[in-house]
Amino acid sequence: MNRMPGWTRQHLAALRILLLLTVVLGVGYPAAVTLIAQIPGLHHRADGSLIHLDGRVVGSAVIGQSFTDSDGAPIEKYFQSRPSAGGYDPTATGASNLGPESIVDTLANPAVKGAVGTPSLLTLVCSRSRQVGEENGVDGQRPYCTATGVGAVLSVIRSAGVSGKVVKVVSVNQPCPATPFISTYDGVAVTCARYGEDVAIGTIVAIRGSGKAWPANPVPPDAVTASGSGLDPDISVTYARLQAPRVARLRGLPLHQVLALVAKYTSARAFGFMGEPAVNVLQLNLALDRLPGQ
Numbered sequence: 001m002n003r004m005p006g007w008t009r010q011h012l013a014a015l016r017i018l019l020l021l022t023v024v025l026g027v028g029y030p031a032a033v034t035l036i037a038q039i040p041g042l043h044h045r046a047d048g049s050l051i052h053l054d055g056r057v058v059g060s061a062v063i064g065q066s067f068t069d070s071d072g073a074p075i076e077k078y079f080q081s082r083p084s085a086g087g088y089d090p091t092a093t094g095a096s097n098l099g100p101e102s103i104v105d106t107l108a109n110p111a112v113k114g115a116v117g118t119p120s121l122l123t124l125v126c127s128r129s130r131q132v133g134e135e136n137g138v139d140g141q142r143p144y145c146t147a148t149g150v151g152a153v154l155s156v157i158r159s160a161g162v163s164g165k166v167v168k169v170v171s172v173n174q175p176c177p178a179t180p181f182i183s184t185y186d187g188v189a190v191t192c193a194r195y196g197e198d199v200a201i202g203t204i205v206a207i208r209g210s211g212k213a214w215p216a217n218p219v220p221p222d223a224v225t226a227s228g229s230g231l232d233p234d235i236s237v238t239y240a241r242l243q244a245p246r247v248a249r250l251r252g253l254p255l256h257q258v259l260a261l262v263a264k265y266t267s268a269r270a271f272g273f274m275g276e277p278a279v280n281v282l283q284l285n286l287a288l289d290r291l292p293g294q
Contacts, residue, residue, distance in 0.1 A: 059282045064233040077250040082222045086230035105173045122151035128224040140219040141211035146181040157202035234278035
């Protein structure tokens with residue numbers, strides 16, 4: 001009796017397994033998951049929790065988005081989402097990966113047209129808090145922030161490394177020709193930062209200043225920090241209440257009516273004890289647009 005060579009049998013067995021797994025995992029499993037996802041109660045979530053308005057998709061209840069004009073400026077009659085490290089782009093989801101030690105900005109090269117620097121986490125928080133404060137009529141200046149919204153950080157350079165007499169002080173996050181946020185430090189005049197200058201040779205010192213930290217500061221943490229995914233659709237109740245007077249004023253609505261909508265679109269803690277109550281920004285803004293006269 002003729003038998004196929006061993007290598008032929010091995011290749012045929014491998015081919016059969018490949019075909020079987022292709023049918024089971026490449027066709028059967030996706031088809032089964034798709035059918036299960038169409039069960040009433042799961043269909044909406046499986047399709048992306050999409051929200052429709054006048055027959056068109058305007059967003060998703062589980063993916064955040066910006067409410068800005070063509071120039072990227074906030075549209076002030078809408079509640080604003082929290083910051084996003086990825087610009088609310090689902091294809092670029094992620095965090096900034098900046099930590100609490102990120103306090104020195106990377107300056108832009110002035111010799112390169114259109115070059116931009118990279119702000120530190122401290123400067124991002126400072127600038128966001130200042131902007132949110134201005135938009136909502138409160139003082140958003142935080143500790144370790146300058147009045148212009150950058151990190152209040154100095155490089156203190158001494159004659160003998162980390163010891164000796166202070167010979168130079170640089171405001172590292174204020175590129176020239178900016179005026180430093182303080183004029184002197186330890187009796188030495190503070191200078192603005194110049195691109196390419198090695199500020200790491202000095203001791204990096206953050207200056208606290210007069211700004212207030214949360215919770216004394218009216219601007220909450222979620223207004224100045226991005227979520228881990230960069231796609232968070234919710235904001236805190238505190239941030240929503242901070243924005244409510246501005247939205248009510250610009251829309252010509254009673255404040256209590258806007259606050260009632262904030263309460264309506266506030267979700268409770270998961271399982272009654274995990275996390276904090278949160279407000280879905282897209283659903284809240286759509287509800288405002290549906291009001292008579294809006």
